Amino acid sequence: xxxxxxxxxxxxxxxxxxxxxxxxxxxxxxxxxxxxxxxxxxxxxxxxxxxxxxxxxxxxxxxxxxxxxxxxxxxxxxxxxxxxxxxxxxxxxxxxxxxxxxxxxxxxxxxxxxxxxxxxxxxxxxxxxxxxxxxxxxxxxxxxxxxxxxxxxxxxxxxxxxxxxxxxxxxxxxxxxxxxxxxxxxxxxxxxxxxxxxxxxxxxxxxxxxxxxxxxxxxxxxxxxxxxxxxxxxxxxxxxxxxxxxxx
Amino acid sequence: xxxxxxxxxxxxxxxxxxxxxxxxxxxxxxxxxxxxxxxxxxxxxxxxxxxxxxxxxxxxxxxxxxxxxxxxxxxxxxxxxxxxxxxxxxxxxxxxxxxxxxxxxxxxxxxxxxxxxxxxxxxxxxxxxxxxxxxxxxxxxxxxxxxxxxxxxxxxxxxxxxxxxxxxxxxxxxxxxxxxxxxxxxxxxxxxxxxxxxxxxxxxxxxxxxxxxxxxxxxxxxxxxxxxxxxxxxxxxxxxxxxxxxxxxxxxxxxxxxxxxxxxxxxxxxxxxxxxxxxxxxxxxxxxxxxxxxxxxxxxxxxxx
Numbered sequence: 001x002x003x004x005x006x007x008x009x010x011x012x013x014x015x016x017x018x019x020x021x022x023x024x025x026x027x028x029x030x031x032x033x034x035x036x037x038x039x040x041x042x043x044x045x046x047x048x049x050x051x052x053x054x055x056x057x058x059x060x061x062x063x064x065x066x067x068x069x070x071x072x073x074x075x076x077x078x079x080x081x082x083x084x085x086x087x088x089x090x091x092x093x094x095x096x097x098x099x100x101x102x103x104x105x106x107x108x109x110x111x112x113x114x115x116x117x118x119x120x121x122x123x124x125x126x127x128x129x130x131x132x133x134x135x136x137x138x139x140x141x142x143x144x145x146x147x148x149x150x151x152x153x154x155x156x157x158x159x160x161x162x163x164x165x166x167x168x169x170x171x172x173x174x175x176x177x178x179x180x181x182x183x184x185x186x187x188x189x190x191x192x193x194x195x196x197x198x199x200x201x202x203x204x205x206x207x208x209x210x211x212x213x214x215x216x217x218x219x220x221x222x223x224x225x226x227x228x229x230x231x232x233x234x235x236x237x238x239x240x241x242x243x244x245x246x247x248x
Numbered sequence: 249x250x251x252x253x254x255x256x257x258x259x260x261x262x263x264x265x266x267x268x269x270x271x272x273x274x275x276x277x278x279x280x281x282x283x284x285x286x287x288x289x290x291x292x293x294x295x296x297x298x299x300x301x302x303x304x305x306x307x308x309x310x311x312x313x314x315x316x317x318x319x320x321x322x323x324x325x326x327x328x329x330x331x332x333x334x335x336x337x338x339x340x341x342x343x344x345x346x347x348x349x350x351x352x353x354x355x356x357x358x359x360x361x362x363x364x365x366x367x368x369x370x371x372x373x374x375x376x377x378x379x380x381x382x383x384x385x386x387x388x389x390x391x392x393x394x395x396x397x398x399x400x401x402x403x404x405x406x407x408x409x410x411x412x413x414x415x416x417x418x419x420x421x422x423x424x425x426x427x428x429x430x431x432x433x434x435x436x437x438x439x440x441x442x443x444x445x446x447x448x449x450x451x452x453x454x455x456x457x458x459x460x461x462x463x464x465x466x467x468x469x470x471x472x473x474x475x476x477x478x479x480x481x482x483x484x485x486x487x488x489x490x491x492x493x494x495x496x497x498x499x500x501x502x503x504x505x506x507x508x509x510x511x512x513x514x515x516x517x518x519x520x521x522x523x524x525x526x527x528x529x530x531x532x533x534x535x536x537x538x539x540x541x542x543x544x545x546x547x548x549x550x551x552x553x
Contacts, residue, residue, distance in 0.1 A: 005320045005353065012350045020338050081334045085392075088298045088328040089351040090320050245302045247261065247295065 009091040013099025014106070016086075021069050021076075022107045031068075031111040035061045050123060055206030056179035059140065061115050063174065063199050066108025066141040070148025071166040073100055074240075078157035093244070097149055097236050104145030109137055128212040135218075136205035139225045143198050146232035153239035155248035173197045178204065183215035198228040249312055251276045251403050251434035257296050257306035259289075266292040267303075268458040274436060274451075276311075276402075279429050281449030281466075282438040285550050289458040290438045291331050294407045297436070298328045310403060324352065327401035329392050331408045331438075337381040341372050341391045344380060348395035359398065366394045369427075370420060386417030393424055397433075404428055405436045410444060422448065446542045456550040469545045478538050479517040482506040484531040491528055494520055506534070510544070 021027065038060060043050055074096075077083035087096065119125060127133055151166045177199035178186065186194055194200050201221040208214030214221070252274040259267040267289045274280045284290045295301035297308050299315040299322065308315040313322040335344040342363055349359035367373045370390040375383070380391055389409065396404065406425065410418045425448060429435050439445050445452055446466045453463040462469060482505055492500040497517065498510040511517040514537045525532050 001318065002320050002324075005324060008353055009320070009351060012347070015350070016336075016347055019343075020336055080337065082336055084295075084300060084330045085328070085334065088300050088323070088330055089348065090323040091351065092319050241302075244300070247259075247292070247301050 005090055006092070006095060009089070009095035010099045010102065013086075013091065013096055014102040017073060017100060017103035018106065021073055022103055027069060031065050031107065032114065034064060035111070035115045038064075051125065052211070053180075054119070054123065054125065055210050056203050058112065058116060058206050058210075059177070059199055059203035060174060060179060062108050062112045062137065062140045062202065063144050063170070065111040066104050066144035067148040067151070067166075067170060068104075069107065070100055070104040070145055071151035071162045072159045073103075074152040075156050075159045075162045079159065087244075093237055093240050097233060097240065100149045100152065101142065101145045101233070104148050105138075105141040108141035108145060112137055112141070125210065127210060129209045129218075132205060132218055133209035135222065136202055136209055139222060139229070140202035140205070143202070143225050143229050143232070146229050146236070147198070150232045150236040150239075153236045153243070155243045155246065173199055178215075198225060201225050201228075249276060250274060250309075251278075251311060252280075252297060252436060253307075253309040253312075254293075254297060255307050257293060257308070258304045259292055259296060259301065260304055265458050267296070270306075270455065270458070270460055272297075272453060272460070272463075274434060276434050277429070277432065278450045279425065279435040279437065279448050281445035281452040282436065282455065283440075283442065283445055283452055283546060284438075284455035286440075288455045288550070290455055291407055293455065294328075294330075294405060294436075294438060298326065298330075298405060299323060300328075300330070325401070326403035326405060327396040327399065328405045329389075329396045329407065329409055331411070334388055335380055335391045335395055338379065340377050340379055341367060341383070341387075341394070342376040344391055345395045345398050349398045352399040354399055362398050363394070366398055370394050370424065386413045389413060389417060390420060393421060397424070397428055400428075400431065401433055403434045403436065407438050408440065409437065410439065410441060442541075442543045442546050452542075454546060454549045461549045462545075466542050470542055477514045478508045478510045478544075479514055479521060479535065480506050480508050480538060481521050481535045482533045483525070484533055487528065487530065491524055496520065508538075 039057065042048070042053070042057065074083065077086060151162060151169060154162070154165065156162060176193045177197035178194045179199065183194065183200070183204065201216070201224045204214050204216050205218060205221045208218050250273050252272060254270065254272040257267050257270045270289070270293055282290055282293070292301065296303045297315065299319045302316065310322040311325050313325065315322040339347065345363040345367065346359055349363065354362070364373065367376050370393065372387065372390055372394065375387070380388060383391065393409070409421050413421065422444065425435055425437065437445070437448065449466060451463065451465055452469060454461050480503065489500055489502070492507065492509060496511055496513060497520070498512065501508045509517050509521065518535070518537065521535065524530070
């Protein structure tokens with residue numbers, strides 16, 4: 001395989017997605033307003049310690065922004081009839097999947113970085129480990145964007161079907177993750193359920209980076225997240241390849 | 249070297265055999281037509297040739313590169329205008345062409361110059377910075393073609409490129425096909441329009457029910473059916489099909505205010521028409537004989553009238 005053409009195709013798909021789907025007024029405004037609304041929902045009028053819940057809030061932001069648009073791209077392109085043209089260009093399935101993923105990841109990192117910066121101005125946030133913070137933002141955005149790409153894979157040209165599926169998968173993942181209750185306080189079935197959400201490990205990394213109070217060692221969180229990314233990409237590839245065989 | 253070599257392509261969707269043992273050879277530099285009625289398997293074949301659809305069996309090579317083993321290298325040598333594909337509505341005509349050029353690795357300056365040149369040739373230069381969303385179907389198709397030829401592909405594949413276009417857009421598309429061919433591109437064209445294929449193509453394959461039923465030059469294809477000329481006649485008043493009934497006639501077709509009588513023996517058909525006019529007291533307004541047409545060959549091959 002010509003790797004130069006492969007990488008070029010990835011970046012061309014990423015650029016196309018950023019230009020057409022992400023860097024648009026309404027999407028950017030939604031991306032920036034959404035964290036504010038979530039912040040108000042969770043913290044206003046409740047006796048919560050903002051600093052100790054901030055890693056969970058940040059994880060949730062990353063989760064929503066990185067995985068919000070990705071699920072809609074492929075079904076949208078199939079409906080608009082641009083997908084057939086895209087895959088007849090010098091691309092392979094992996095280019096399209098990774099290109100979609102990178103666009104979501106860049107958007108997720110960008111919005112979350114802005115949120116983090118703004119919050120740092122108003123809240124007394126401490127950063128214990130900047131490297132872990134950076135790694136967790138990058139890995140988290142890639143993992144959640146990969147989830148978005150996986151959700152985009154079922155054979156449909158109707159974005160609303162995928163929106164339903166996306167809500168059905170993403171919302172439970174929020175509720176079973178260790179955002180609201182510290183992992184150390186969970187036992188039994190609750191702990192097992194929490195362990196199933198990739199968001200749990202990102203939030204744990206954020207805890208480690210911002211306060212040093214992580215439940216798992218950083219290497220373990222990173223290993224789990226990298227595994228999740230690979231599983232999501234592989235699953236997306238299998239489903240999309242099957243679509244190519246079926247011609248849908 | 250052949251531009252396209254497809255061997256024994258097969259594709260089924262459930263119990264339906266969409267393409268059944270199709271093999272194609274297209275020489276470098278030719279304009280090759282792929283004809284067939286709706287649902288014959290044209291688009292499915294094209295999708296397999298372009299790597300968009302994975303065949304159940306068979307191989308495809310583009311200038312010697314296997315599409316399914318080395319898709320990136322094979323796709324770099326060709327460009328496709330899919331029947332069911334269009335350009336991005338949320339980009340301008342210029343952005344669409346530049347985006348495609350990026351996939352083919354063209355340098356910034358080169359792709360911008362080439363995009364301007366092609367958009368100018370296709371009559372879109374003044375609208376180059378307008379979002380495609382506001383374009384008519386014909387203009388969109390021109391943007392689609394501009395994007396497809398920006399890198400001067402060695403092989404250009406067009407799936408029904410003129411369907412639904414107005415006369416001007418259709419002519420522009422045909423001119424562009426000829427221009428690309430004169431610059432060295434090999435062209436593979438699927439079309440319903442038989443006269444278009446007749447005028448453009450040096451070789452034609454006719455596909456029906458998933459199988460190739462003939463591959464010839466248009467003239468040879470017509471000669472294969474050279475017993476079937478027709479006589480076209482119009483009378484001074486409308487008549488029904490029932491008056492044309494003779495063992496020497498293959499069939500009669502209503503053709504606007506005229507009738508076409510297909511026969512193995514045009515001499516017989518003319519004499520018969522004169523006798524019918526005499527018998528029914530009809531005045532002949534016009535009468536003309538015609539040589540076999542590609543359309544007749546197509547109808548015979550595909551079994552559809």
